[in-house]
Amino acid sequence: MGWCAACGARSTKKNKTLVFPKDPDRRFQMIAAVRALTLNNPNWNPTKTSVICEVCFIKF
Ligand SMILES: [Zn+2]
Numbered sequence: 001m002g003w004c005a006a007c008g009a010r011s012t013k014k015n016k017t018l019v020f021p022k023d024p025d026r027r028f029q030m031i032a033a034v035r036a037l038t039l040n041n042p043n044w045n046p047t048k049t050s051v052i053c054e055v056c057f058i059k060f
Contacts (some may be wrong), residue, residue, distance in 0.1 A: 002049060003051070004052050004054070004056055006037050006038075007037070007056055009053045009055065015053050015055055017054075018052055018057055019051055020050060020059065027046075028039040030057075030060050031045065033056070033060040037050070043048055
């Protein structure tokens with residue numbers, strides 16, 4: 001479902017996309033990581049449909 005907010009990878013069977021974690025610390029960490037990658041959008045915030053791929057999920 002959709003594209004990874006961080007690296008832009010499309011969801012595949014090998015690399016699934018996940019919703020942002022509900023845990024505030026993990027969530028904040030992920031948001032910071034995505035912001036660092038999308039320098040043109042420092043105020044980025046995940047929407048209800050924002051997802052992150054498993055690769056990025058593990059990396060961050
Ligand atoms: Zn990714």
